[in-house]
Amino acid sequence: MHAVPPDPSGGEPIIEVDSLVRYFGRQKVLDGVSFKVYAGDTFIIMGGSGCGKSTLLRHLIGTEKPTSGSIKIFGQEITSMHPDAMHKLRGRYGMLFQSGALLQSLTVAENVALPLHEHTQLDAGLIDTVVKMKLEQVGLTGHGHKKPSEISGGMKKRAALARALALDPPLVFSDEPTAGLDPVMTAVVDELTQRLTQKIGATVVVVTHDMNSVFRIGTRIIMLGTGAHQGKILAAGTPAEIRAHPHPAVQQFINGDPQGHSGDDSGEVLYRDALLGLNDTGMYSRSAIHSSKP
Structure with a gap:
């Protein structure tokens, strides 16, 4: 071992x-x-x-x-x-999920505020201040009012990061x-x-x-x-x-891993600035490289 x-x-x-x-x-x-x-x-x-x-x-x-x-x-x-x-x-502790796990019914700011509501006794004004600071830290100033469906994949990850760090864990x-x-x-x-x-x-x-x-x-x-x-x-x-x-x-x-053991369940693996996909033989190969979405 x-x-x-x-x-x-x-x-x-x-x-x-x-x-x-x-x-x-x-x-x-x-x-x-x-x-x-x-x-x-x-x-x-x-x-x-x-x-x-x-x-x-x-x-x-x-x-x-x-x-x-x-x-x-x-x-x-x-x-x-x-x-x-x-x-x-x-x-x-904070948790950053693979999917981001933002609640679609809430705004970005409301998502970031969730752990503050759950684990602190801060009043609404202080929570709003903390949320604005966290969004600023991840480059999302001005996007707090938007729903997750209105922002890009990269922005969702950053919003999820802001939520994970909301309590300074x-x-x-x-x-x-x-x-x-x-x-x-x-x-x-x-x-x-x-x-x-x-x-x-x-x-x-x-x-x-x-x-x-x-x-x-x-x-x-x-x-x-x-x-x-x-x-x-x-x-x-x-x-x-x-x-x-x-x-x-x-x-x-x-x-x-040309044998295909390094991927995840999505059938894709990010390696050296390229997203490798499975080819028709079930193996990862450079012939199957394709672009990922932002």
Whole structure:
């Protein structure tokens, strides 16, 4: 088993996962996953389709329970936590969903205000001030009155980022934050996430298969395996250590995976400023490159 090296500063972990196992029926999706995330990390969870990375994220945010093993966040064991305590804990982290998960019936500003209404006692005037500040930080000044259907995909991601950071949380989870974005907007979202989370001193956990993002923002990385290595940590370390990792599956994945194991369920993978699509043989190839929508 590959273990993520300890934090060189010797600080206490923000997240501690120990021997996490999850079965769905007879299928083992996560297999003895153990790692620690430390303050200031931008911790990347990557791997091919079906490796269990999204399942792992759902366990970290407390929406799924493991078959065995434990998860501690801020020193608190969450796998057996009472729902009321879990709700309180969720006020200490932000969540950026792959789809953005903006409520279509609300304006952009109302979406950003949701965690402030749910987890604070601020009055309406202060909430409005905070929302305006967060929208300004992500470049959406003047768009707060619009509905999600009236803004572009890149703007939706930025609005979702503003909502995730509305409480200035010490911990942020991000699920495929650049999925569906073109390379330019991918870089914008990465830069904004990095700059704003550093500004508030947040630790970030990102699930992604986007190699550009992995090496642009990651400080420590784990890669989950598939097939014979299903749900195991196949590689772990710093970006430089992952680049130099000797396992052929790791090299295949970070270099574009011509066998098609590095994609997600959409059948697309963003690699080196191009969106690769499946060709008619079921493999990723440069002949299947096509443009993504902004």
